[in-house]
Ligand SMILES: [Zn+2]
């Protein structure tokens with residue numbers, strides 16, 4: 001049997017959104033209105049602006065994306081002396097954080113996570129690879145929904161956007177974290193329109209978005225589109241929308257798992273049957289141009 005939420009079996013429809021980006025209210029290169037209107041033109045259904053250490057308030061534009069209140073705080077001190085960047089989505093109000101960087105980094109990270117949650121926030125750890133986070137930084141955290149498995153800004157800037165190994169390290173320890181993909185757009189380089197969430201929900205409100213993110217009713221994408229994912233506890237099958245995939249990875253702990261690789265013609269479908277010792281399974285789909293999709297983990301209970 002599996003312990004998981006497979007969004008493909010949930011009622012509702014798919015909404016596309018992004019929940020990590022910046023504006024001129026912090027260090028972004030576009031105003032909140034300009035940032036939102038860019039996403040509106042691209043047809044995004046929801047957007048959370050997450051300016052650093054503050055809450056940018058803006059009314060959802062008519063016909064545009066639903067705006068979900070959010071922030072990104074840099075707090076705490078990691079094993080390597082860096083700080084955590086926490087994204088809090090669905091906040092009712094901003095939490096108190098000191099203005100001075102040194103004072104923020106002196107805050108215990110768990111206290112800030114707890115504070116964000118008390119304010120109604122769903123908490124994701126942003127770009128673990130770029131932040132220099134190690135396993136011992138992530139495993140003790142309580143109350144986080146997940147991490148960014150992919151962050152476009154840090155990938156475009158310094159090639160450190162992929163945190164799949166951090167994710168798998170946590171999952172192999174039995175820590176059931178979700179994996180998100182976000183632009184983290186600062187609008188000063190090609191860091192927008194590159195990574196988003198496909199959320200399965202019955203309605204599109206800020207509350208429904210935050211609830212869906214917390215529940216894992218989504219998959220993450222940098223371009224690849226999934227038509228279906230099914231899992232009966234033993235066999236997982238995935239169907240990929242055109243143009244298909246050059247590679248489909250069934251990723252489990254330790255050495256379990258499998259790669260299905262296209263032989264000339266892109267793959268539209270693949271299946272994998274567990275061997276019996278896996279603790280979890282997640283899927284990563286890589287399209288012909290390198291675009292990806294990441295499903296959330298399905299935990300196996302025996
Ligand atoms: Zn950050």
Ligand SMILES: [Zn+2]
Nearest residue numbers: 020022072184
């Ligand atoms: Zn950011």
